[in-house]
Amino acid sequence: MAKPWATSGIDLHLEPTGGGVRRGLTDALREAVRTGRLAPGTRLPSSRALATDLGLARNTVADAYADLVAEGWLTARQGSGTRVSDRTVVPPAGAAGAAGAAGAAGAAGAVGAAPRPREPGRPTHNLAPGIPDLASFPRAEWLKAARRALATAPYQVLDYGDPRGRVELRTALAEYLSRARGVRADPDRILVCAGISHGLRLLGAVLRARGARTVAVESYGLDVHWKLLAAAGLRTVPLPFDERGTDPRELTDQDAVLLTPAHQFPMGGTLHRDRRSAVVEWARRTGGLVVEDDYDGEFRYDRQPVGALQGLDPDHVVHAGTASKSLAPGLRLGWLVLPPGLMEEVLAAKGDIDTCGALDQLTLAEFLTSGAYDRHVRAARLRYRRRRDALVAELARRAPRVHATGIAAGLHVVLRLPPGTEQPALRAAAWQGLAIHGLHRYQHPDAVVERRDALVVGYGTPPDHAWSGALEALCAVLPE
Structure with a gap:
């Protein structure tokens, strides 16, 4: 007892x-x-x-x-x-310094005091790209899927799992990616990881272990990805960029290339079909590896869906996907569809352990197979399109010198500004408590590109009730 x-x-x-x-x-x-x-x-x-x-x-x-x-x-x-009882909490003595600093900061914002900068990370409106509307996360449907998954899961699910991820999720992903993205996937060649950054860290380790030295990247992209490759001991070399997207003609002796072909981040275009074919031909000729970051392939508005680059050559292209944009980044669920023969090397880099919670994997599998994922994506696509349309209409009315580009898909738009106005717009945005990014932030330090003054505006982040206020704040900082 x-x-x-x-x-x-x-x-x-x-x-x-x-x-x-x-x-x-x-x-x-x-x-x-x-x-x-x-x-x-x-x-x-x-x-x-x-x-x-x-x-x-x-x-x-x-x-x-x-x-x-x-x-x-x-x-x-x-x-x-x-x-x-509900009452004020007094911090312990060890936190006195921090509390004093916080109190001083609060006093600085009192009536009659000199103005102070807003707290970092706490803007009034967040239009930074890369995050969906978290308030619209399908909680009820996710909870139903979690209950169904848990009710039918064998107790062995709670043991240490397959380092590739739960077979239920890999099977569901293979069906969905084949149907919705044109990926040629087999559950045995899918590896579940904690987001694309995790997957890229694993691939970087594999490439370095193979003796790789350089990875070609796009002139515009995420510095966090370049830093992950650099941490693996790889040098990133930017490729030229023009109106047809990234130009692969300078792909020569690089060991791999990282691309966002379906929706270039952040410029927003689609890689031209001739260049898609050229990238695949380079990989076949040299044995190089193509890494395709398909971060928001589900969201398109004014064009037909663009199939995954991996569908052209599954033997040389790694398809990297994520639930971060379609559902929420906090789920920490992504996947790699790997070419034959690469799985064992990636598992070795991963440490032969499963890094994602089994119950979350089972829930996503249920969410996919039940059709709830498709319903959520369609609803989100309509909601984001309405926001984009409102943004484009308001720009035409209040800031006709600003041109919106890359608007056919995704969760962000690039606003081309008159020359010399990017930095003043960013300073005005900071004053207004508006989180927004300049295009220069995403330019590779070694890229040779034409100077473009532009803002990268994410319209996915604000919840529906805050969208009109965020749009008003944006228009207030743009050149009229």
Whole structure:
């Protein structure tokens, strides 16, 4: 039979000190509440359970609770138990410096004080690209899928898993990617990873282990990806860029190339079909590896869907996908569709362990096979298209000198500005509390490209109720 202390109530760590048992317990409870270790609203163990845990008489605990209720630290109601009262938390002494700094910052923003910059990362409106509308995450449908997945999952699911990922998810992804993106996928050649950055870290390690030295990249892209490759010991070499997208003619002795062919990030175009063929031909001729980042391939508005580059040559192209844009980045679920013979090397780089939670993988598998994923994507596509249309219409009315490009797909748009106006627009945006990025931020440091003044505007992030306000703030900082 289990010991009472092992099964009763919640765990509560207390170290009664001071004169007398009752006083020591009262002081320890008061200090835990005062410093925030017991958060407001926390339900405390019953007096019987806590007395058993601490080896005290029940009356001692009951009296300590009564003292703290009288002092206002706790509340006690019939049927609701004893809970921590709502009150201001005093930080412990070790945090005094941080608290003092925070207090000084707050004072600087008081009426009559000099204005201070807004807190980093806490803008009034966030139009940075790369994040979907998190408020529209399909919670109810996801919960249903999680319940169905958990109800039918064998208990072995909770053991250490296949380092490639759950077979249920790999099978569901193979069907979906083949149907929706034109990927030639087999479940045995799919590896589940914690997002595209994780997948790129694994591929970088594999390339370096093979003796690779350089990876060709696009002139515009994400510096985090270039840094991941650099951390693997690889040098990134930017390729030329023009109105037809990335130009592969300078692909020569590089060992691999990283592209966003379906929707170039951040410029927004689609890689021309002749250049798609040229990239594949280079890989076949040289044995080079093509890494295709298909980060938001589901979202297109004014054009037919562009199939995955991997469909042209599964033996030389790695297809990298993610649920970060279609669902939420916090899920940390991505996938690599690997060419034959590459799986063992990637698993070795991964450490032969599964890095994603089995229950989340099963939930996504259920979400895909039940059709809930398709329904969510279609609804999101309509919502984002309406936002894009409102943005384009408002620009035409209030900022006719600003030209929106790359608007046929995705969750962001590039706003071409008059020469010399990018930096003033960014400064005005910071003053307005508007998070927005300039195009220069995404230019590879070694790229030789024509200077373009532009803003990269993500219209996916704001929730629906905040979109009009975000659009108003954007137009206020643009050159009229």
